[in-house]
Amino acid sequence: MTALAVRDLDKSFGGLRVTSRVSLAVEPGERRLIIGPNGAGKTTLFNLITGELAPDRGAITLFDRDITRVPSRRRPHLGIARTYQIITLFPRDTLLRNVTLSLLGLSSLRWNPLARLDGQRALIARAREVLERVALEHLADRPLGQTSYGERRRVEIAMALAQNPRVLLLDEPFAGLSIEERRDVLRLVTGIPRDVTIVMIEHDMDVALDFAERITVLHFGEVVIEGTRAEVVAHPRTREIYLGE
Amino acid sequence: MKRIALGAALVGLVTLPTWVGGTYYVNIASQILFYAIFALGVNVLAGYAGLVSLGHAGLFGIAAYAGAKILGGGHGHLMVALVALATTLIFSAVFAVLALRGTGLGFVMITVALGQIVWGVAYRWISITNGDNGVTITGRPAPFGLSLASPRSFYWATLLVFLLAVASMAVFVASPFGASVRGTRDQPRRMNALGYNVWMIRFLAFLLSGFWSGVAGLLFLYYNQFVSPQAVALTASAEALLMVISGGTATLLGPITGAFLVVIMKNVASAYIERWNFVLGAIFVLIVVFMPEGLVPGTVRLARWTSTAWRPRAVQPTA
Numbered sequence: 001m002t003a004l005a006v007r008d009l010d011k012s013f014g015g016l017r018v019t020s021r022v023s024l025a026v027e028p029g030e031r032r033l034i035i036g037p038n039g040a041g042k043t044t045l046f047n048l049i050t051g052e053l054a055p056d057r058g059a060i061t062l063f064d065r066d067i068t069r070v071p072s073r074r075r076p077h078l079g080i081a082r083t084y085q086i087i088t089l090f091p092r093d094t095l096l097r098n099v100t101l102s103l104l105g106l107s108s109l110r111w112n113p114l115a116r117l118d119g120q121r122a123l124i125a126r127a128r129e130v131l132e133r134v135a136l137e138h139l140a141d142r143p144l145g146q147t148s149y150g151e152r153r154r155v156e157i158a159m160a161l162a163q164n165p166r167v168l169l170l171d172e173p174f175a176g177l178s179i180e181e182r183r184d185v186l187r188l189v190t191g192i193p194r195d196v197t198i199v200m201i202e203h204d205m206d207v208a209l210d211f212a213e214r215i216t217v218l219h220f221g222e223v224v225i226e227g228t229r230a231e232v233v234a235h236p237r238t239r240e241i242y243l244g245e
Numbered sequence: 246m247k248r249i250a251l252g253a254a255l256v257g258l259v260t261l262p263t264w265v266g267g268t269y270y271v272n273i274a275s276q277i278l279f280y281a282i283f284a285l286g287v288n289v290l291a292g293y294a295g296l297v298s299l300g301h302a303g304l305f306g307i308a309a310y311a312g313a314k315i316l317g318g319g320h321g322h323l324m325v326a327l328v329a330l331a332t333t334l335i336f337s338a339v340f341a342v343l344a345l346r347g348t349g350l351g352f353v354m355i356t357v358a359l360g361q362i363v364w365g366v367a368y369r370w371i372s373i374t375n376g377d378n379g380v381t382i383t384g385r386p387a388p389f390g391l392s393l394a395s396p397r398s399f400y401w402a403t404l405l406v407f408l409l410a411v412a413s414m415a416v417f418v419a420s421p422f423g424a425s426v427r428g429t430r431d432q433p434r435r436m437n438a439l440g441y442n443v444w445m446i447r448f449l450a451f452l453l454s455g456f457w458s459g460v461a462g463l464l465f466l467y468y469n470q471f472v473s474p475q476a477v478a479l480t481a482s483a484e485a486l487l488m489v490i491s492g493g494t495a496t497l498l499g500p501i502t503g504a505f506l507v508v509i510m511k512n513v514a515s516a517y518i519e520r521w522n523f524v525l526g527a528i529f530v531l532i533v534v535f536m537p538e539g540l541v542p543g544t545v546r547l548a549r550w551t552s553t554a555w556r557p558r559a560v561q562p563t564a
Contacts, residue, residue: 050438076440088435090428101428104421105439113422113453120421163439 001064003028003197004167009048009058011041011221018044019055020221026167028063029194033212033229034201037241041221042201043085046169050082051075062167077106079166083156085175085201089144095155096140099127102162130162134188150181157188168192170200174207182207209233217241258404268396272468275400277508278407279464284488284500285410286457291486292495293423294450295430297353299482300340300360304455306477307363308333308462313380313472314373322386330459337455341448348433360482367474379473382466393467403464410457414497417453426450427495458485491532493539502540 004026011019018041026032034042047053049060051072059068062078070078090098103123104110118124131137134154139147144155153173160168173189174182186207192198202208215232217225219241225232232238262271283305290296312329316322344355367374374380385393393399417423428436429443437443466472475481488507493499507525515521536543 052434052438073437073440073442076438082438084435088432088438090431090435092431097424101424101436102439104424105436105441107421109421110425110441111422113417113420115421116419117421117424118419159435159439 001028002026002061003030003063004049004199005061005064006045006049007059007061009045009060010056011044011048011053012056018221019048022058022218022221022223024216024223024226026197026199028197030197031211031213032197032199033208033215034199034218035203035205035208035215036218036224039220040218042218043171044221045218046082046171046199046201049169050080076163076165080169081160081163081165081167082169083160083171083173085171087149087152087156089152089155089159091145092143094141094143095131095136095147095151095158096124096127098144098155099130099158099162100124102159103127103130106163127162130158133161133191134158135184150177150184153177153181153185154188157185161192165196167197167199170198170202172201172203174202174204186211255408259401261404262397262400271396271400273508273512275396275403275464275468276512277505278400278403279461279468280485280488280508281501281504282407282410282464283458283461283485284492284504285414285497286454286461287485288489288494288496288500289414289417289426289450289454289457291489292499293418293426293430294447294454296344296348296447296451297486298344298356298454299353299479299486300344300356300358300363301454301458301485302477302479302481303360303363304333304337304340304458305462305465305481305485306367306472307336308459309466309472309476310367310374310380312463312466313382316382316384317380322388325386326463329463330456333455333459333462334452337452337459338448340455341451345444345447345451356482357479360477360479364474364477364479367477374474377474379471379475381471383470385467385470399468403468406460406464410460411497411501413457418497422446422449487529491529491540493541493543496539496541499539499541506540 002025006022006024009019009022022045034045036042044053048055051070055068059066061067062080067075067078090101093101100117100123103126107123109115109120109123128137128140131140134157136151136154136158139151144152157170157173170189173185177185182204189198190211200208200211209229212229214226214228216223217232217238224241225235225237227235261274265271265274287298287301290298308329311332312325315325315328340356340359343359344352347355368376385399387393391398393402425441425446428441429446433443465476484507488503489500490503491506492501492503506528510521510525510528514524518524532540
């Protein structure tokens with residue numbers, strides 16, 4: 001059984017083919033890194049997997065269930081969670097409310113117009129636990145707009161972790177972070193238990209290489225190389241494509 | 246502190262007919278209240294859902310026209326209220342399905358078009374709506390044998406409905422569903438990725454908004470005993486939106502304050518100044534310039550600012 005499999009996925013925007021016959025299979029519990037130069041179609045691949053974009057051709061399966069036609073809003077309920085490369089959070093709300101909204105997304109309580117959200121003790125306690133996991137519990141009641149960029153990156157991850165996903169898609173979780181912040185986020189990501197399968201897009205090879213077990217290299221929307229960390233790093237094409245040498 | 250202010254406001258509102266001085270002002274107060282209900286309804290969409298509608302006078306008017314037709318058909322007032330509100334909800338659903346094909350400007354333009362269709366029907370489909378002459382009704386309901394014919398009793402009945410509207414808004418805003426609605430305003434893409442059905446949340450918010458607009462429209466009908474195309478004109482939709490924006494979107498008190506401002510200007514100021522529309526326009530410009538967030542949040546900000554400015558400063562450490 002594979003956790004996440006993508007078969008012969010195609011996606012074009014007009015004449016531009018951003019995803020071209022992409023296939024990949026991620027085993028349960030695996031840590032997969034996707035690398036490639038800018039415009040290689042990495043984020044597009046994530047958007048196809050989460051259903052924000054519909055593929056022109058191909059199939060996506062989650063634990064052997066075909067989810068190609070499942071609307072994107074249903075996919076979190078099946079166990080896919082993602083973070084965004086460009087921070088996509090609720091700036092007016094507190095960190096606690098941000099994470100609470102994430103928990104609420106999977107709860108039927110989200111339709112309830114009569115209950116008091118502030119009175120949902122269990123839900124809020126769980127949100128605090130998640131903030132504790134990303135070491136932001138002390139900022140729980142601060143509006144997101146008043147936190148640093150590095151803290152917001154961790155809230156991004158907290159939003160995804162709160163949903164207890166089976167497959168976690170991380171889109172450049174280290175982007176724009178200082179060396180210390182990167183170390184913090186790496187520790188956080190490495191600490192995620194093995195029952196969560198992780199696929200990560202990352203440019204920062206220094207940090208990401210330690211994390212990855214298998215690496216997929218995308219170039220012009222195609223899978224060029226795929227293999228274990230050692231295989232891909234040693235491959236001459238990797239240097240050629242990714243480092244532009 | 247907040248409770249004392251709330252209690253004082255409640256006492257003030259209930260006893261209003263005894264101190265306001267004259268039925269003229271009692272009637273104005275009734276108008277403020279039902280326009281405030283209308284503005285609260287518009288605020289659900291414009292404020293909390295971030296969807297600006299310029300067609301809500303259409304829904305307001307549909308309730309009024311439906312009520313007038315049912316009453317004209319010889320039915321009782323309970324039937325009038327039920328059918329009028331059910332009709333408004335059905336049309337709200339139709340409006341929502343059409344308007345929610347767009348967001349932002351697209352949404353605004355579709356609501357303008359829908360509102361204009363209602364206006365066109367009211368103005369031109371004379372066999373149903375009596376065209377420019379409007380529809381006149383006679384008599385107000387007498388629930389539990391209490392006649393609402395007098396200005397005072399009508400005021401109290403309107404106040405009761407108004408308090409229900411405010412309470413329902415307060416509950417909605419604090420509820421998980423209220424948080425869902427605001428989430429779709431601030432970050433629809435993330436909401437979708439978190440498992441929310443953004444379209445359905447917006448649709449339900451539209452229904453809630455339409456419902457209170459309909460309630461206001463029905464009160465308008467009973468108050469005036471008359472409804473004409475003027476009630477469903479584009480300017481009426483714009484006026485409701487201005488109430489919300491001038492008072493403060495996505496706040497509970499904002500739309501009420503805005504309704505107060507507009508109704509007072511329309512009725513009281515117009516007695517002294519012929520060009521009262523000009524004054525109203527000038528006030529809106531001043532609000533936009535000095536309190537772009539609206540009167541209520543703006544006043545809160547000013548109060549905070551003055552209280553910190555007047556506080557004695559801490560002793561500065563000498564360098």
